[in-house]
Amino acid sequence: MSSAPREPVGPIDSSRIPRYAGPATFARLPRLDEVGGTADVAVVGVPFDSGVSYRPGARFGGNAIREASRLLRPYNPAQDASPFALAQVADAGDIAANPFNINEAVETIEAAADDLLATGARLMTLGGDHTIALPLLRSVAKKHGPVALLHFDAHLDTWDTYFGAEYTHGTPFRRAVEEGILDTSALSHVGTRGPLYGKKDLDDDAKMGFGIVTSADVMRRGVDEVADQLRQRIGDRPLYISIDIDVLDPAHAPGTGTPEAGGITSRELLEILRGLAGCHLVSADLVEVAPAYDHAEITSVAASHTAYELTTIMSRQIGAQRSL
Numbered sequence: 001m002s003s004a005p006r007e008p009v010g011p012i013d014s015s016r017i018p019r020y021a022g023p024a025t026f027a028r029l030p031r032l033d034e035v036g037g038t039a040d041v042a043v044v045g046v047p048f049d050s051g052v053s054y055r056p057g058a059r060f061g062g063n064a065i066r067e068a069s070r071l072l073r074p075y076n077p078a079q080d081a082s083p084f085a086l087a088q089v090a091d092a093g094d095i096a097a098n099p100f101n102i103n104e105a106v107e108t109i110e111a112a113a114d115d116l117l118a119t120g121a122r123l124m125t126l127g128g129d130h131t132i133a134l135p136l137l138r139s140v141a142k143k144h145g146p147v148a149l150l151h152f153d154a155h156l157d158t159w160d161t162y163f164g165a166e167y168t169h170g171t172p173f174r175r176a177v178e179e180g181i182l183d184t185s186a187l188s189h190v191g192t193r194g195p196l197y198g199k200k201d202l203d204d205d206a207k208m209g210f211g212i213v214t215s216a217d218v219m220r221r222g223v224d225e226v227a228d229q230l231r232q233r234i235g236d237r238p239l240y241i242s243i244d245i246d247v248l249d250p251a252h253a254p255g256t257g258t259p260e261a262g263g264i265t266s267r268e269l270l271e272i273l274r275g276l277a278g279c280h281l282v283s284a285d286l287v288e289v290a291p292a293y294d295h296a297e298i299t300s301v302a303a304s305h306t307a308y309e310l311t312t313i314m315s316r317q318i319g320a321q322r323s324l
């Protein structure tokens with residue numbers, strides 16, 4: 001059933017206006033207000049980093065990704081799709097979250113996500129630290145019920161509290177499991193590695209229902225086998241993908257707050273994502289880009305391509321539904 005959508009407004013044509021000119025939106029796409037306030041996919045910044053345990057700076061991540069995304073082109077050969085022609089993708093600006101009050105910021109982010117989801121958009125959020133995944137998942141679960149979660153990260157982020165605080169960048173997924181907003185039959189971490197506080201971290205995580213594909217598993221088994229296994233686990237459930245850029249090795253993503261050696265490459269991440277095309281991706285976040293520790297936009301370029309693959313998965317699905 002097609003809903004006779006208007007033709008999507010695409011990015012600024014970089015053969016007419018140099019790609020480095022003008023203010024940055026994601027991929028030089030129109031702002032949401034320039035397309036009548038609704039879009040199929042809303043790219044939205046969440047400049048919040050008051051939940052970090054180590055280096056701050058992810059509040060600047062969204063705008064760094066927008067700047068680095070000027071070089072993205074409209075056709076994605078890896079998925080044989082023109083994501084910005086198949087669906088209206090627009091830049092919805094930033095959510096204004098209180099940097100001095102984490103609880104209030106979490107509420108603000110949830111409410112802003114509710115408003116965008118209510119317009120029918122899927123969200124591609126550009127973080128921000130990983131704290132923001134919790135309010136985003138709350139909002140998505142209100143719409144879709146408990147969702148499958150695919151979590152790319154060096155870290156588990158299922159720890160309990162830091163300094164007594166419940167809402168931090170190391171704890172969003174434990175809170176989400178406690179709140180019953182995740183489908184515990186389809187929870188996976190990918191790229192996990194590095195020292196933990198104790199073996200109990202892994203036991204607790206497994207009890208919550210998570211399966212783990214470590215960074216070393218990706219190297220040993222290869223991207224196709226990993227993507228196949230993840231696709232099988234996810235099935236046709238509504239899926240949320242949360243990507244912490246520190247899933248990449250610090251060589252591929254130095255600009256982040258809690259770097260861990262031995263990570264996957266940007267090529268591996270992009271290929272695993274491409275292998276998930278066809279999944280029912282309802283929204284995604286990309287967090288923990290901290291440009292102050294970056295060099296030559298290494299991290300924000302990797303992040304911009306990662307968000308491009310995610311928006312392509314969403315657009316292809318929207319396009320396929322429209323042509324039914």
Ligand SMILES: N=C(N)NCCCC(=O)O
Nearest residue numbers: 053130155169170258288
């Ligand atoms: N979500 C990220 N990036 N890091 C969590 C690290 C928590 C810790 O310092 O133990």
Ligand SMILES: [Zn+2]
Nearest residue numbers: 154155244246
């Ligand atoms: Zn992490």
Ligand SMILES: [Zn+2]
Nearest residue numbers: 130153157244
């Ligand atoms: Zn994380």
